[in-house]
Amino acid sequence: MANKTEGSSPKAVQLFLRKGSQGILPGLIAVFVAFLVGAILLLVTGYSPLDVYSAMIQGAFGDIFGIGQTLTQATPIIFTGLSFLFASKCGLFNVGAEGQLIVGGFTTALVGISFHGLPIFVHVPLALLAGAVGGGLWGLIPAVLKARLGAHEVITTMMLSYVASYMTSYMVNYPFKAPGWVAQTIMVESSAQLPSILHPTQLSASAFVALVLVFLTHFVLEKTTIGYEIRAVGLNPTAAESGGISIRKSMVLALVISGAIAGIGGAGEVLGVHRRFIDGFSPGYGWDGIAVALVGRLNPVGVVFAAILFGALRSGGMVMTRVTGVPLDIVIMLQAFVILFIAAPMLIRYLMRKRVA
Amino acid sequence: MELIDVINIGLFAAALRMATPIAFGSLGGIFSERVGIINIGLEGMMLTGAFGGVAISYFTGSPWLGVLGAVLVGALLGLIHALLTVRFIGNQIVSGVSINIFAMGFTAYMSQVFWGSRGASESVLGIGEVSIPLLKDAPVLGEVVGTHTPFVYLMLILTMLSHIILFNTTFGLRLRAVGEYPAAADTAGIDVTRTKYLCVILSGMLAGLGGAFLSLGHLNLFAWGMTGGRGFIAMAAMIFGKWMPFGAFWASLLFGFSDALQMRLQALGLLPPQIILTIPYVLTVAVLAGAVGRAIPPSDYKPYVKE
Numbered sequence: 317m318a319n320k321t322e323g324s325s326p327k328a329v330q331l332f333l334r335k336g337s338q339g340i341l342p343g344l345i346a347v348f349v350a351f352l353v354g355a356i357l358l359l360v361t362g363y364s365p366l367d368v369y370s371a372m373i374q375g376a377f378g379d380i381f382g383i384g385q386t387l388t389q390a391t392p393i394i395f396t397g398l399s400f401l402f403a404s405k406c407g408l409f410n411v412g413a414e415g416q417l418i419v420g421g422f423t424t425a426l427v428g429i430s431f432h433g434l435p436i437f438v439h440v441p442l443a444l445l446a447g448a449v450g451g452g453l454w455g456l457i458p459a460v461l462k463a464r465l466g467a468h469e470v471i472t473t474m475m476l477s478y479v480a481s482y483m484t485s486y487m488v489n490y491p492f493k494a495p496g497w498v499a500q501t502i503m504v505e506s507s508a509q510l511p512s513i514l515h516p517t518q519l520s521a522s523a524f525v526a527l528v529l530v531f532l533t534h535f536v537l538e539k540t541t542i543g544y545e546i547r548a549v550g551l552n553p554t555a556a557e558s559g560g561i562s563i564r565k566s567m568v569l570a571l572v573i574s575g576a577i578a579g580i581g582g583a584g585e586v587l588g589v590h591r592r593f594i595d596g597f598s599p600g601y602g603w604d605g606i607a608v609a610l611v612g613r614l615n616p617v618g619v620v621f622a623a624i625l626f627g628a629l630r631s632g633g634m635v636m637t638r639v640t641g642v643p644l645d646i647v648i649m650l651q652a653f654v655i656l657f658i659a660a661p662m663l664i665r666y667l668m669r670k671r672v673a
Numbered sequence: 674m675e676l677i678d679v680i681n682i683g684l685f686a687a688a689l690r691m692a693t694p695i696a697f698g699s700l701g702g703i704f705s706e707r708v709g710i711i712n713i714g715l716e717g718m719m720l721t722g723a724f725g726g727v728a729i730s731y732f733t734g735s736p737w738l739g740v741l742g743a744v745l746v747g748a749l750l751g752l753i754h755a756l757l758t759v760r761f762i763g764n765q766i767v768s769g770v771s772i773n774i775f776a777m778g779f780t781a782y783m784s785q786v787f788w789g790s791r792g793a794s795e796s797v798l799g800i801g802e803v804s805i806p807l808l809k810d811a812p813v814l815g816e817v818v819g820t821h822t823p824f825v826y827l828m829l830i831l832t833m834l835s836h837i838i839l840f841n842t843t844f845g846l847r848l849r850a851v852g853e854y855p856a857a858a859d860t861a862g863i864d865v866t867r868t869k870y871l872c873v874i875l876s877g878m879l880a881g882l883g884g885a886f887l888s889l890g891h892l893n894l895f896a897w898g899m900t901g902g903r904g905f906i907a908m909a910a911m912i913f914g915k916w917m918p919f920g921a922f923w924a925s926l927l928f929g930f931s932d933a934l935q936m937r938l939q940a941l942g943l944l945p946p947q948i949i950l951t952i953p954y955v956l957t958v959a960v961l962a963g964a965v966g967r968a969i970p971p972s973d974y975k976p977y978v979k980e
Contacts, residue, residue: 361786409766457958467961468970470711470766475909475954478902482954486947606770643785648778655771660763 342664343611343618347625349667350653354646363642372647375635376628382635384517388589390620390627391519392417392598394526395581396605397612397619398533399574403455403469404614405537406570407550412458412473413578414602415480416451420579421586422484423450425593426492428504428586439507444525444583451579452572454480459571463564469571477602485595492593499595510588520588527620529577534616536573546570578602607655626651679937682816684930687937689818692922692929693828693890694719694900697883698907699914699921700835701747705876706916707839708869709852709972713769714754715880716904717776722747722884724780727895728787730797740800740885747881748874750776755873759866762976773904781897792897799893800824822890827882835918848872852972865977880904909957916971928953 355365376386396413403410427446431439457476461467485499494502510521537543548556549566557563581601586593604626611625612618633647657664698715705712712718725746730739750772757763781791788794802822809819818825839845850858851868859865883903888895906928913927914920935949 357782361782411766411770461958461962465962467958467963470713471908471912472958472961474713474905475957478905478954479951479958482947482951486945489947490945600774603770603774606767610767643782643791645778645782645785645791649775649782652771652775652778655767655774656757659767659771660757660761662761663757663763666761 342661343613343622343658345664345668346611346654346657349657349664350650353653354650357649358642358646363640368636368640368642368646371636371639372629372632374632375639376632380514381517382631384514384519385631385634386624386628387514387523388518388520388627389630390623391523391526392581392585392601393604393608393623393626394620395529395584396578396602397608397623398529398605398616399451399578399581400605400609401612401614401616401619402533402537402577403570403574404609405543405550406546406566407553408462408567408570408574409470410455410458410473410571410574411470411606412454412477412602413574413581413605414598414600415473415477416454416575416578417582417585417598417602418477418480418484419454419582420447420451420576421582421597422487422593423447423579424583424586425501425504428508428592429502431508432505434505434507436507439505440510440587443504443508443587444580447579447581447583447586448576449579451582452576454579455571455573455575456568459568462571463568481596484593488593488595494592500590501593503592504587508587509591510584512588518589520584522584522588525580525584529580530616530620533577542566542569578605604651607651607658610658611654679934679941679943682813684933684937685817686821687933688926688930689825690821690891690929691932692925693825694883694886694903695907695910695928696828696832696922696925697824697879697886698904699910699925700831700918701876701879701883702908702911703835703839703916703918703921704848704872704879705751706911706974707849707852707971708872709855709974709977710755710758710869710873710876711765711769711974712754712873712876712880713766713908714750714772714776714904715769715876715907716900716902717769717773718747718750718877718880719884719887719904719907720776720780720898720900721750722881723888723899724783724794724884724895725881726885727794727797727888728783730799730889731787731795734798736798736800736889739797739889740882743881743885743889744878745881747877747879747884749877751874751877751880752870754877755870758976759869759873762978765974777898780895784895784897794895796894797889799889799891822886824882824886824890828886831879831882832918832922839918849971851977855977859977859979865979869977880907883907906953909953912957913960915969 358365358368375382399413424443424447427443458469458472461472462469488501489499492501494500512520545561545566548561549563553563608619608622608626612622629647633644637644698719702712702715722743726739726743729742730736754768757768758765784794785791800822802820804820809815847863851865855865887899910921910924913924931949931952935946938944939946
């Protein structure tokens with residue numbers, strides 16, 4: 317069985333993850349080429365790329381409101397990016413941050429609505445902890461299946477994301493449905509809400525929590541024994557095991573912590589932005605997290621910058637649509653192109669060589 | 674509505690219909706994974722196929738050309754996936770994710786460009802239903818399989834054909850060798866790279882057909898995100914069916930049945946749809962965990978680099 321576990325964490329994945337952490341240039345080029353391809357598409361369909369892109373930049377960074385909205389959109393992606401990063405350090409491909417974020421958001425909402433009269437400095441940490449537990453639990457299932465039975469985490473985390481989405485949808489459509497037409501819970505107690513920090517944008521203190529986690533992720537991975545063991549397993553499981561490190565333990569820990577990080581991200585959305593759990597509140601933050609982690613070359617600080625880029629695409633895209641009438645979907649395609657070029661570092665290298673030659 | 678209105682012969686006909694796109698997708702998944710390429714992009718390939726089919730039917734007035742278009746669109750995305758993962762040794766998961774996200778954006782964007790709405794296209798000519806002469810008069814069986822859109826019959830034929838190709842032809846033998854042991858396949862003179870390209874493109878074509886069924890064989894229009902996760906359910910069916918065409922077919926039928934049942938129960942207000950909708954995903958996780966028979970993938974999905 318132990319062999320099975322090793323065998324199903326393909327070397328290819330590890331190789332890719334390690335390559336992904338080399339240099340910032342490939343990420344920048346990927347973004348550049350993505351915008352280039354997007355420009356061609358805009359031209360072909362009769363729009364001016366210059367107008368579209370300048371509206372986008374103007375919308376995302378042009379004024380305080382734009383910047384606030386950009387950071388609001390970036391915040392959950394920082395969490396999911398860190399989540400992907402953390403598991404990847406152990407050689408694991410956690411593509412289920414979406415589900416972990418959703419479950420974490422839901423457990424947070426439960427704590428947010430169930431306790432009354434708690435002081436804010438107790439209720440908020442408790443609710444955030446609930447998010448970590450919910451997300452961590454959603455990471456524990458694939459972790460145990462992987463460590464005990466060798467079930468590939470890519471498929472299980474992905475499938476569990478759908479389970480999470482339908483299950484919570486059921487919860488807020490039936491047992492925990494607030495009065496009214498919308499599938500959502502009632503508001504969390506005011507003692508559980510994360511304060512807004514930039515009126516009138518939706519930016520909340522969740523952004524600070526994200527920054528704390530950026531530091532914590534770095535700290536745990538680089539300065540603690542657990543982090544060292546997780547990285548050792550990610551780099552070379554066989555050598556790590558000979559060195560007395562338990563592969564299974566490290567994998568389970570990495571996936572649980574990875575899930576917990578995404579779960580806190582969900583908590584931040586619930587406590588800071590929506591103030592309740594709304595069915596389908598995540599427009600794919602989990603998937604963005606994969607891209608952001610890779611563009612940020614699997615470095616916690618890199619994740620922050622990449623998340624701001626993706627947040628800017630979302631917030632600037634909304635303004636761009638209003639100003640130019642170009643459908644918001646161009647932004648989704650830009651994200652896809654970035655991920656596409658990130659997927660194959662060799663493609664970028666190939667393109668670079670072509671340009672030099 | 675009574676329970677008799679839910680569980681009747683019509684339910685089984687509906688199950689077969691709902692199983693069709695899933696079965697096409699899972700066949701696509703099988704060809705790709707059998708040569709060692711994970712194709713998470715099935716969902717996006719189906720969606721783009723559904724869109725391409727409608728767009729071409731709209732502009733040419735021929736739904737059959739639309740089906741051809743859907744297949745070609747699927748092939749193109751398959752080629753991109755193959756280029757990224759075989760030629761440039763890119764990560765299969767990340768490439769697939771990007772194809773899915775691209776498909777979401779591209780189809781909605783072009784829908785807006787063509788029809789002025791990102792929600793849905795105009796109605797187009799679809800592929801009507803056909804009846805199989807003798808079969809349709811048979812009792813019970815006739816009601817279940819006698820009258821359907823041609824896609825259903827095509828799916829049944831392709832399932833059988835895929836099984837024969839995989840297990841009774843030289844090409845199938847080579848294909849499986851490429852997935853199981855590429856170095857040995859290479860030594861034996863099999864063109865590993867070409868086989869991978871071929872199969873991943875084929876995978877896209879089959880996914881495109883699944884998409885064409887949804888748009889041209891079912892609704893006669895394109896609607897935003899109309900695949901609704903069927904590409905992922907197709908992957909589930911592929912795993913549940915242990916990477917075998919018939920296995921995947923039965924799994925698709927099971928998922929199609931739960932889909933059809935879900936719609937009817939929802940109309941009846943008996944059981945929340947969300948509970949039934951989780952079935953394929955929970956079952957897949959259970960299968961991977963070895964609860965319902967062990968699932969062993971046909972390849973280790975490592976890129977093959979010639980020494």
